Amino acid sequence: QQPVQSPQAVILREGEDAVINCSSSKALYSVHWYRQKHGEAPVFLMILLKGGEQKGHEKISASFNEKKQQSSLYLTASQLSYSGTYFCGTGPLPHYGQNFVFGPGTRLSVLP
């Protein structure tokens, strides 16, 4: 079942902060975050794993609440380059496959 993302869209000014949320109705092993700019391929941001391990870019922070099956991506001091659509992907098992599904995306626009 597809995870739910909120908000659907957000508009920021440069330097402002934003939080994007992802929640699932199923127990999760991993949460992935990707950013996609218009007309381009998704680009990896971060992986959060059950047990607390995180892998990703130093400038990106995120949290993973295993009990609530929720993850949040924190974008601080936003830059114009942060604009794009952010997708979370969730899976109950330590592999992809048909049980790993992506959310519908959150569209972020950062204005000068």
Add this chain to the structure above:
Amino acid sequence: NAGVTQTPKFRILKIGQSMTLQCAQDMNHNYMYWYRQDPGMGLKLIYYSVGAGITDKGEVPNGYNVSRSTTEDFPLRLELAAPSQTSVYFCASSYSGGDTEAFFGQGTRLTVV
């Protein structure tokens, strides 16, 4: 290092035609995936493979077929194209699955008319 390479980048098909979307990766990744992305929507998994000779269906496999004869290549076959298959198709690969990042190709924009 080329990463994940998809060809072609654009294609227009007529209803009922068939075609193969090519995907190759040079990172020696075991896992490969095909996704489709409809306008303004998220990614839907079509098929995936955990190694050469092993493939399995994803969320939306109907109308597609795949094969994985080598570690590097994972072609997607569309048989009897339909307008509902108009979409952007992304191929991706990862080293070991859900605990490693996926690398995406640049996509193939397919229009069926």
